Amino acid sequence: MSSWSLSPKVVVIGAGVAGASCARALCLSGCEVHVVDKSRGAGGRLATKRLEWLDPQARRRSARLDHGAPAFAAGSADFRQFLATACPPGALAQWRPTLAPGSRPLDSAGPLWLPQPDMPSLCVGLLRDIPTTWSFAVDALRHGPLGWQIEAAGATLPGHFDAVVLALPPAQAAPLLAAHRRDWAQRVSLALMQPCWTLMGVARRPASVLHWDVARPEQGPLAWVMRNDARPGRESSADEVHWVVHARAGWSRQHLEQPADEVQSRMQDALQDWLGEPIDWQHAVVHRWRYALPQATGAVLPQPCWWDDARGLGVCGDFLGGTGVEGAWQSAQALSSSMLRNHVDA
Ligand SMILES: Cc1cc2nc3c(=O)[nH]c(=O)nc-3n(C[C@H](O)[C@H](O)[C@H](O)COP(=O)(O)OP(=O)(O)OC[C@H]3O[C@@H](n4cnc5c(N)ncnc54)[C@H](O)[C@@H]3O)c2cc1C
Numbered sequence: 446m447s448s449w450s451l452s453p454k455v456v457v458i459g460a461g462v463a464g465a466s467c468a469r470a471l472c473l474s475g476c477e478v479h480v481v482d483k484s485r486g487a488g489g490r491l492a493t494k495r496l497e498w499l500d501p502q503a504r505r506r507s508a509r510l511d512h513g514a515p516a517f518a519a520g521s522a523d524f525r526q527f528l529a530t531a532c533p534p535g536a537l538a539q540w541r542p543t544l545a546p547g548s549r550p551l552d553s554a555g556p557l558w559l560p561q562p563d564m565p566s567l568c569v570g571l572l573r574d575i576p577t578t579w580s581f582a583v584d585a586l587r588h589g590p591l592g593w594q595i596e597a598a599g600a601t602l603p604g605h606f607d608a609v610v611l612a613l614p615p616a617q618a619a620p621l622l623a624a625h626r627r628d629w630a631q632r633v634s635l636a637l638m639q640p641c642w643t644l645m646g647v648a649r650r651p652a653s654v655l656h657w658d659v660a661r662p663e664q665g666p667l668a669w670v671m672r673n674d675a676r677p678g679r680e681s682s683a684d685e686v687h688w689v690v691h692a693r694a695g696w697s698r699q700h701l702e703q704p705a706d707e708v709q710s711r712m713q714d715a716l717q718d719w720l721g722e723p724i725d726w727q728h729a730v731v732h733r734w735r736y737a738l739p740q741a742t743g744a745v746l747p748q749p750c751w752w753d754d755a756r757g758l759g760v761c762g763d764f765l766g767g768t769g770v771e772g773a774w775q776s777a778q779a780l781s782s783s784m785l786r787n788h789v790d791a
Contacts, residue, residue, distance in 0.1 A: 448480070450513060451453075451475075451660060452475055452476065452477050453472050453476050453477065453479075453607040453608060454477045454604065454608075455468075455476045455477070455478050455479070455606060455607065455608045455609070455610060455784075456478075456479050456480075456594070456595055456602065456606040456608075456609050456610070457471075457479070457481070457610040457612060457698075458480075458481055458482075458595070458611050458612065458613060458621070458784050459476060459489065459610075459611065459612035459762070460480050460481075460482035460484070460486075460487040460488070460489065460572060460577065461487075461488065461491065461568060461612060461762075461773065462487075462488060462489065462491060462568060462761045462763075462770050462773040462774055462777070463490020463558065463612040463761045463763065463766070463774070463776055463777040464489075464568075464610065464612030464613075464761075464777070465480070465487060465567075465568040465571040465572050466484070466527075466531075466571055466773075466777040466778070466781075467609060467610055467759075467761055467777035467778075467780055468480050468551065468571070468572060468575050469531065469571045469572070469575070470574055470777070470778065470781035470782075470785075471610075471781050471784065471785070472574075474785050478575050478576075478577060478602075479575075479576045479577070479578070479582040479602070479606070480572060480575055480576070480577045480578075480644065481577070481583060481595065481597075481602060482579055482581065483580065483581060483582035483583070483597075483628070484579065484580070485579050485580055486557070486565060486569070486579060486679075487565050487568035487569050487571075487572055487577070487763075488499055488513075488538070488543055488564060488565025488567075488568045488739055489513075489568070490513040490514055490708070490734070490737065491510070491513055491514055491560065491564040491565055491567055491568060491645065491770065492511070492512055492513035492514075492565065493510065493511050493513075493563035493564045493565060494510055494512045494645065494730075494732065495507055495508075495509050495528050495563070495764060496508050496510065496645065496646070496647070496730060497507075498727070498728035499579045500727065501703045502584070502646040503555075506519055506647075506727070508569065508647050508680060508687055508728075509563060509679075510547050510604070510645040510646075510673045510687055510689050511563065511564045511676070511679070511689060512643045512645050512689055512732050513564060513582070513643075513737075514564065514735070514769070514770060515659075515669060515671055515689070516557035516558060516559045517541050517557065517689075517769055517770035517771060518534055518552070518555060518556075518557055518558070518769070518771060519555070519558055519771060519773065520553065520555065520686075520771060522776075523778075524747065524771050524774055524775070525528040526728075527778075528552040528558065529530050530569070530576070531570070531571060531624050532538065532570060532707055532741045532786075535561060535562065535571070536561055536566065536567070536570055537558045537559065537560055537561065537567070538557065538558070538559045538561050538677035538678055538764065539557070539558065539559075539677070539765065540556065540557045540559040540676060540677055541556055541557070542557070542657075542658035542671075542675075542676075542762045543656070543657045543658045543659070544657060544658075544659055544660070544661065545657035545659065545660035546657075546659075546698050547662075548657075548659070548660050548661040548663075549661040549662075549663055550661075551659075551661070555669045558668060559676060559677055559678065561677070561678045562678055568778050569772060571685065573681075578602060581595075581597045581600075581602065582597050582598065582764060583595055583596065583597050583621060584596060584621075584754075585602060585621070585624075586609055586621050586622075586624070586755065586756045588625060588666050589605075591605040592603065592605035592606050592607050592757070593606040593607070593608070593609045593672060593705055593757065594606075595609070601771045606757075607757050608757035608758070608759065609757065609758055609759070609761075610759045610761065610780065610784075611758075611759070611760045611761075611762075611765065611779065612761050612762055612773075613760065613762060614638060614723050614736040614764065615633035615634070615636040615638065615736075615761075615762070615764050616633075616638070616735075616736060617736075618630075618760060618762070619634060622758075625758060626751075626753060626758065627785040629751055629760065632746065633760075633764075635746060636739060636740075636746055636764040636765075637739070637740045638735070638736035638737065638739055638740065638764065639694035639697070639698070639736065639737055639738045639739070639740055640697040640698055640733070640734060640735050640736070641668075641692060641694065641697050641733075641734040641737035641738070642691075642692040642696070642697045642701075642709075642712065642731055642733055643689065643690065643691050643692070643731060643733075643734060644688065644690040644692075644709060644712040644713065644716070644728070644729060644730075644731050645687075645688065645690070645729065645730060645731075646687075646713075646726055646728055646729025646730065647685050647686070647688075647727045647728050647729075648685065648686050648687055648724045648725055648726045648727060648729075649685060649686075649713065649724075649725040650683075650684050650685055650686050650726065651686070651720065651722050652722065655671075655672065655675075655686065658671070658672050658676070658742075659671050659672070660719070660755065661682070662719055663784050665715055665718070665719060666692050666693060666696040666711070666712065666715045667690055667691070667693065667712070667715050667716065667719060668692060668694070669689075669690065669691040669694060670688070670690050670716065670719065671688070671689045671690070671691075672686055672687065672688065672771040673687035673688070673689050674686060674687040685727065686744075690712060690716055690728075692712060694737070696734075697733075697734075697737075701733070701735070705730075705731050705733070708733075709729060709730070709731040712731065713726065713729065714741050716746035721762065730778075732780055738768060738769065739763055739764040741768070746764065746765055748765065748779075749761075749765055749766050749775055749779035749780075750765055750766070750776050750777075750779040750780035751765070751778050751780075751785065752780060752783040752784060759780045759784060760780070761773075761776040761777045761779070761780040762776055763776065766779070778783070
């Protein structure tokens with residue numbers, strides 16, 4: 446991008462793994478980076494939720510449960526090297542969960558990685574020392590002679606930027622792209638995402654002691670049944686289980702628009718049926734992920750990222766890089782390399 450100054454100003458929209466790792470790479474190479482996200486903090490789908498409720502004696506209770514990606518694999522040497530360099534000691538724990546009898550095997554043969562002390566910590570660490578603006582749901586990008594401006598609900602982020610990076614799920618990137626790259630906006634519509642209903646809650650430990658950490662039922666509505674209390678570095682209690690339960694993509698799609706209380710009740714029933722004994726819930730809620738994981742899109746979206754050098758506009762995310770956390774990182778790496786290649790060569 447010929448118009449870049451010595452220290453180009455880049456705004457990254459989206460503080461999930463893709464946005465945070467792209468921001469870090471650009472920052473380390475001398476760019477002046479600002480990150481915005483519509484949420485109150487970093488992490489995106491690497492998410493931990495705090496539940497709060499009153500127990501029957503009206504005492505305040507709380508628990509923190511990981512309700513997005515349960516963990517991630519690091520299949521490539523490059524990604525493992527990145528994690529070793531970017532994460533301080535203790536920031537990631539290995540997780541080799543014990544599977545319940547009759548479970549489908551895990552997708553990855555190697556260890557899974559679990560950010561500590563909670564899931565967003567990975568992105569929080571990557572964004573250390575990078576300016577951020579939270580609760581800023583970008584709804585317009587304007588391009589003028591001085592560069593890019595970013596808007597949310599009529600408010601403009603101060604300053605002009607040489608480049609914009611969209612690190613968002615495809616349905617959220619499409620409306621922002623439409624005014625600038627209609628072809629990209631159309632192409633992202635090919636990137637279909639699987640939804641996921643997630644049940645999380647705290648229950649009394651069942652009579653039968655549980656000797657496993659994760660169940661992956663072969664059949665029925667539930668894809669993942671996880672004991673959050675049995676994960677490294679998470680809260681545990683002798684007489685309670687912290688459940689996080691992900692429904693299958695097909696079941697989630699079928700029930701996507703159903704009221705949350707109905708979905709919760711169905712998922713609680715499904716868990717009870719699967720366990721074969723009653724569950725004494727202390728508190729439970731559901732969360733609907735409209736865009737949990739990309740469906741395989743390699744054939745229709747073969748490039749790991751998109752970069753328009755003339756406009757200074759880039760797109761990255763798991764839907765371009767493959768799937769999951771590693772795919773999001775790979776996409777961000779590809780994008781930051783493309784941006785920096787042009788900058789260094791200029
Ligand atoms: C239930 C579930 C299970 C999963 N299981 C696994 C697994 O086992 N292994 C694995 O590797 N991965 C798993 N994943 C997927 C993994 O979490 C994602 O692939 C990865 O986190 C995607 O990162 P990202 O940065 O591309 O997107 P995201 O994490 O979605 O980040 C996008 C960010 O953009 C923000 N945003 C969106 N719109 C706007 C806007 N208009 N303005 C400003 N900000 C905006 C969002 O708030 C979000 O923070 C799972 C995800 C879910 C939900």
